[in-house]
Amino acid sequence: MAGANSKKRVAIVGAGAAGMSAAYALSRHPELFDVVLYERSSYTGGMATSSPIDKDKYGADYINDGVQGCSPVFYNTFAILGKLGFSCTEVGMQVSFGHDAEQDFWSNVFPSQVIERFRSDIKKFGKVLKVIKALEPFFALISVTAMLKIFGFSKEFGEVIVYPLVALFFGTGNQTPYVSAAILERVFMDPNMRLFEYSPTSFLASIPEMRAFPKLSSVYDAWRQELERTGNVRISLDTEVTRAKRRGKIELWSRSTKGTANDQSVIGPSQETSDEFDEMIIATDANAALQILGEDASWLEKKILGNVKYLWDVTITHNDLEYMQKYYRTQYSDELRSKSRDDDPQAQEQFKKAREDFHPLYYIRSYPSNKRKIEMSFDLTNYQPQFKGIPPRGPENQKAAGNPNSPLSKHVFQTIFLDRDGSKDLWSKGEINPDKIIMDKWWKQQSHRWQHYGGTVPWMMFINGKHHTHFVGAWTVLNMHEIAVVSGFAAAYRLGAKYPFNDDNNCRRLFLLCLALSHGVRMRKADRKGFFA
Template sequence: MLKKVAIIGAGAAGMSCAATLAKHPEFAVTLIDIDSHTGGQATSIPLDQSTHGASSLNDGVQGGSQIFRHTFQFFRRYGYEPQPVKLQVAFGKGRNFWTNVFPNALVDQHSAEIKKLLRVLTCVKYLMPILGIMPVKTILRLFRFSADFSNQMVLQLLALFLGTGNQTPNVSSVLLERLFNDPQMKLWEYDPDTLLPNLPLMYTFPNLNNFYRDLAAGLRVKGVDIRLNCNVTIVERGKKGVVLQLQDHEEGQSTGQPSTETFDDLVICCPADESKNLLGQNATWREKYVLGGVKFFNDLTITHSDSNYFRQIFESVYDPKLCAKPTTQERKNQIAFAEQEPRSQKDGWLGFRPMYYMHSYVSDSTKIEMGFNCSNYQHQFREELGENKPPLPQDQHVLQTIFLNDQEKDLWTWDAIDPSKIISYVIDPFLAI
């Protein structure tokens, strides 16, 4: 007898769950989502290729590291290949600038603290029940790291790792330890000299709209009933199963009459606050406790081509004044790499072409603004140019600026972005535990 399973949410988690259950013939899977597309926040937007050098952009999810092997398996199963890219970052501005591309003063200044942090992470690993649950900000104060090192380097790098924005200081310190030391979680090796290693390998994703379209088609062939533009308004659990009230939903409006359907099991692949609301009074005390322990804050992501704004906020072009002394051959080689005229490569760029950007606000160094140069990062821009070609002019690049937590929007500088150069914008909730 078939077991009817409903999955609420057709984002990455819901699609993965449906794909796993579809392998087993004893399950009849129904996948439900209020949106008109699968993939959740993993979306692509069209671009004017004649202006920006590519016809599309992955705007919600940029890429990942080699630990994303299960994601890569899904891509390859449907004929898509993740593409390698050597990571370049540019954090801070002026005296607070640092990068993993060439030696710089801030990294040299905090050399002793970088080595010390590696020892502290070892302590966290072996004293996890005590130290691991402490917030990162507490560990940094407890072991007397300087505020400059904590705010300009550690917290910014962890925000890049986790995407936790201005809530990063409240993240449990065990996550910082695991992201450097756990073979299943770490993105890169910890570099005891520079914190972030020089040009580590990352991967960019294929066109995510196309991938999730093909994945959805493949799931339908396997018998998965995918219902988009469908909202779950009520969840009732009882001895005979789970009863869902379903409502058609298009363009933000409910349409038609609601209906009910009974399933044997339910998997909720939604954010914690949505899951708690769905369960309502039927939630157990454990569910209320766990789901209620997550807070969400709204970010504003603006995709644009205002390179003047980017240059004012970040160090986006190579400046020899930012280099530290070339005291070793390795440092000389890194400077020589950064000084090159930029040229496209299969795995990134020759020359200083940062992809990830971050800086602290002058008025509050514990708060940050994030940015991406998508033209430097995503592989389709290099592929269209061809190998060993110079980049397009800066004012044709596709950039993203992420303003964190709308409760602190008095810090935001979004009104300085030229409105005529905005490609798209979206408000995204991000979570902090």
């Protein structure tokens, strides 16, 4: 066993999913690594937060307000949750798009009039997915808008069907027209990211089983305790890393933030302290990483990280049913269904199910004056398991369906108003009854422009590991919790840690992809199960 003086000192900046995952992998080797994890907030988890609400009014005493759930193929996320004693809840992913029966309403629960109107585009779409898959490197640099034009899709098909779908599931918001077309293929065909099964007649073939997260604040508290238990990880909360110098060793300067406030006039001046490390993992967004590196950033780091575009969104958590019913379809009505499926037994079954069990989790609408720009909402009462009596750690053998016993008037909704700088003039935020607002919170969100897949993703391998620095986070590939987790594991692996779930082939697939894409390497010979993997 290596002596204490031979341990590699590692600084991790940021305690979101990526930073915590890197720390977890390193914590499994106390003889090799001495780790300090810096987090400017007073809690770990990053965007994965929970907030208290009034149980008497809403039927539960908390909500997960930053991250809701995930695809059933997020195997690394499930594996780490399992290690910590938590589990996710299965929930049918019902979606309600639009409001007008003839113009823009459609759903994956039953065929609507709108789906019938776009039948020819939908049929062609399946063939296009195969072309995109075969030529993915090319289409990674083509925007969704350009792809739709190349293949002759109607403008309305993009505005009513494609843009809302991509915006909803990848959090691309009002940047969706500029998103890489390769993302579309991933939605339907990638085994690591697939959300839906494509149907040539109804576009979305089924109601997929999603996973709703357990209480995220409890998850990350348990995760923090697990890291600290190993003895070689020290977590420094309320501490902001302000700058770094890389001259052989890495010198980091940090200061107290006393929570998330960063206004020195409010919290008072804070004395900077410095510490020295052998390696650094930056688990912040790309902008913050550049601020930390400052003039010490290389030309290539400035170019690659500076290419990442961020937008400001605001999430309003509320109980305003009138607002929801004005802009979305919260309940089934026969006027919404397709009028040409009377002889279709499968469609009749879908209509019957919708009459009995239409409980959307996701809502999305386009603004009438600019149909390329959208607003998103969630029904947290239908989505999150605590509203159905499932404990904060998650179920053992329970499955959360809709909650017909809870009247819509008691439901908790979340509405996201996107792209402050480019779309604020379209927002209907002021129409939500102030007396029914539970909380509002601003978020800094990554844009998945096609430029991201031309100027950042394929170039990460050329800066990761240079100057004893690694960059991790969902932004390095795609804005998903699973990507954040795997990116953290990959950085720790590059430093010599073991990949924690090497015996699980489902987990390994995405890890191998991330290792190759973001680091340009394959697994060490002792860990491989073949020449490449």
